[in-house]
Amino acid sequence: MRLVFTEEQEELRRSVRRLLEKTSASRELRQVIDSDLGYDPEVWALMADQMGLQGLAIPEEFGGSGYGWMEQVAVLEEMGAVLLCSPYFASVILSATMLLSIDDPEARRDLLPGIAGGQSIATVAFTEDDGRWHDAPIRTTARPGDGVWCLDGHKTYVLDGMTANLILVVAATPGGASLFAVDARSPGLVRTPLETLDQTRRLARLELRGTPARLIGAEGAAKAALARTLDLACMAIAAEQVGGAQRCLDMSVEYAKTRVQFGQPIGTFQVIKHKCADMLLEVESARSAAYYAGWAAGEDPEALPAAASLAKAYCSRAYCHVAAENIQIHGGIGFTWEHDAHLYFKRAKASELLFGDAGEHRELLADRLGIESLRLGGGRIDA
């Protein structure tokens, strides 16, 4: 197993960091948060045209560049570090993975190149009002209509549901959970923005009333595809969590060196030092978990479900811990709306809740490996 990056991967990381530092630093973040759109289309276009980020892990035959998951991990870490407000996660991680996990060559040819090139923004709508992510009952139904299918029901907590032009909806047919492509302009689709805890990630609720839709893959094929997509989404959000947690640690350490009380920098006080040391421990541990999941995604698909749950469980708690300590170390200023500390704190909590919290993933892990024989492969550390 390899848990470190190659020089080329590090170079990719550095160029993403440069781009985001230039275009998506704290000031821009505030502007985007307050904007109607919720993301910056210019940055989105730069990401696509200059760096090909949307197509990074999409196979070349569908307009992407066919890189592996470790590259994706490096990119997501950088995005998490700046709390990038962008439909990247919904479009690239959720939607492209969903399409690649379902056997429908025609749909891939039709839909993936747009996602890879950034012309199309897609999302996956699967969660319903019960707020369950895994093996949830699906109440949204699909019935065959006049050459198209028609969807009825509702979906909620849909990532970037307002900005997406292509919505992949999971709905029930007699054949089971099935995937449907819905054009966002379709009649019978009502989208309502949700007011969210995390100001940096937008969610929407969708109502479907006889909305026309195109069936992707076979009826019943969405269950397995959704499970795989969720595994990769957990791996991916863990990478984001690592980036955000690292940034919280950096902010705390920087502040501890410069804020003076009792005639000395607060970082001189051992309690503050030890908090920072513990934050480093959490960040480095989270990093190990996320990189392992990233490695498994590419190299050990059998271990992925467990590795993804391991990473999601660990990184969720680590990020929440570090984001809370960051507020504490900043004192009063850390509690203000002005300061970015709360944006990280909210992102941390929301990221834990999305796709299942730490407790849920501990249980999933037990299910996936069997609690009596919890074992993960890959004991060999390669040179």
Add this chain to the structure above:
Amino acid sequence: MGNSVHPDTDESAIVDAAIAKLLQAHPPARTETQELLGAVFDSGLAWIHFPVGIGGLGLSTVLHQYVYSSLTAAGVPDYISETPIGYGMAGPTIAEHGTEAQIAHHLRRIFTGEFVWCQLFSEPGAGSDLASLSTRAVPTGDGWLVNGQKVWTTLGHLAQYGLLVARTDPDALKHQGLTYFLLDMTLPGVEVRPLRQMSGDAEFNEVYLSDVLVPDSARIGGVGEGWGVAMTTLANERLVLGATTPRHGGAIDEALALWSAREDKTSAAARVLRDRLLDLWIRDDVAWLTGARAAQRRESGPGPEGSVSKIARSSINQQTYELCADLRGAASLIYSAAAALDGTAQPGYMFLRSRAQSIEGGSSEVLRDVVAHRVLGLPPSHRPDKGIPWNEVPRS
């Protein structure tokens, strides 16, 4: 296998070939222990990062754990657990600072376990603050006269040799007046008294040094340079000893076995235990992964993940052994300190023993300080002992 760390050499191929050759020429099942371990040393697999000829292959440490687990799985005796101080501390210290004669005399014998070692660093007045130690070594003729008291000396009662740090210049700053010796424990004036620990057994000792005449040939490193040599000892302790626990082994393995053997897995109380088990299982595996990542990064210098792993590991082990006690339930009320003194294995021993893990080899508090200063660059705290000679520093 990705090879970005070593674009030009394939360390794995070298190591695999050496292992195969060794096992073929000296089948563990049919080779006497000393001979087998000697052969491991001669094939360069003892410490793969040492130079060729003194037990190594001149490689990085990346495959250290791999070699250890491959050899022990093939039936080679557990050379790390059996001689932890010799293997983990004395070997690397002598390899780096020793004279040719010291290297030739000691390294192979350390590895084969012929010489047992102990570490004579801590004193009643000098624990975390090791550099404040007061055992004195005064030059006499062509040697040194050593007087003082050491404490918490693991294996002191069995050791032929000890890694000794003593003060040779009390007027110098405390880090500068120290000198390091490879002490022959059989010399007159060395007295070892057992110390009983909270687990009931006595793996460590007090060592009294009274007018011990130590030849200068036992000195390792320059006079007054003992602190630097001691740093080598401590840095290697963590690097080398970190390898012994396999993934999912040790405490968490015991906890899983106890869970599996349990009848009640569904009551409310059992659900709580189960969640603690899962949480610790994850933390244990993440700590293992961090160790693996540190090993892979070591090529480009130790990264921050190495410094934090001992803090994490000791706390995870303590909590996991406590969970084991809870999983055994009322049976954990029973414990025989007398049996522990006799060396009889019993459940509950590690629950007690693991309390030492956050103290020995650098307490978790001191390690957090180290991380805060060296890794995070936070400012040093006020130090009343800074910049004044050792003999003017207040001591308890």
